[in-house]
Amino acid sequence: MITSRPASVWVAGFGNEYREDDGAGIILASRIHKFLCEERGVNSTLCLEHQLLPELVSEMTAADLAIFCDASTAIREDGFCIREIFSNPRLDGFNIHSMGPEWLLALARRTGAKKPKSALLVTVLGEKFDFSDTPTPLCLERVDKALNNFQLIWANLLKKK
Numbered sequence: 001m002i003t004s005r006p007a008s009v010w011v012a013g014f015g016n017e018y019r020e021d022d023g024a025g026i027i028l029a030s031r032i033h034k035f036l037c038e039e040r041g042v043n044s045t046l047c048l049e050h051q052l053l054p055e056l057v058s059e060m061t062a063a064d065l066a067i068f069c070d071a072s073t074a075i076r077e078d079g080f081c082i083r084e085i086f087s088n089p090r091l092d093g094f095n096i097h098s099m100g101p102e103w104l105l106a107l108a109r110r111t112g113a114k115k116p117k118s119a120l121l122v123t124v125l126g127e128k129f130d131f132s133d134t135p136t137p138l139c140l141e142r143v144d145k146a147l148n149n150f151q152l153i154w155a156n157l158l159k160k161k
Contacts, residue, residue: 002084002118005157006064009036010116012047012056012101013069021126021139025070028124028143032067032150040154052099054107061113065120068101071139072123079125079142082149084118122146 013029015022026048036042047059052068060066074081087105101121108116124142126135135143 002065002120002157005154006042006117008043008045008063009065009067010045010047010060010063011036011067011069012049012052012060014049014051015071016050018131018133020128020130020132021124021135022071022129023133023135024124024126024139024143025068027135027140028122028146029067029069031143031147032069032122035147035151036154052101052104054099054104056104057108057111057113060104061108061111061115064115064117066101066105066116066118067120067122069122070124071126071129073126074123076123076125078145078149079138080123080146080149082120082122082146082153085121086119122150 011029011033013026015025017023017026029046029048033044033046036044047056085102087109088102089106101119105119124139124146126139128136
């Protein structure tokens with residue numbers, strides 16, 4: 001796990017804000033970025049996209065820590081998951097949606113990038129993915145829980161510094 005506070009952070013939220021809970025990653029990334037910049041004075045860059053693209057490597061590799069935020073359908077007891085991720089060149093299919101954060105990290109390594117030194121994936125369980133620009137109340141509660149948990153993780157990093 002991450003053992004010290006990074007000097008710079010790249011926060012990426014991805015998903016479709018017009019598909020109800022699929023926009024959870026966008027909402028969460030924006031809140032994490034705001035927390036880091038406004039409340040902690042961290043050098044943080046925010047990236048909001050519908051999906052991850054290879055072109056994002058140049059942005060991502062300018063930071064010590066990359067944080068990827070996304071909606072998920074994986075059932076989690078708390079409704080969210082925060083975990084450290086590592087580069088993995090494996091693709092889950094043959095289309096643009098098959099590139100996950102691990103693949104993007106692997107691409108960065110293949111291009112010789114030494115950053116980011118570490119990466120986190122923060123996922124929030126979504127309930128509905130129909131056409132609407134309003135997330136479900138339950139998903140928004142889970143976004144809040146994930147943000148609170150991230151803030152605790154960040155506080156623990158500061159203690160280790």
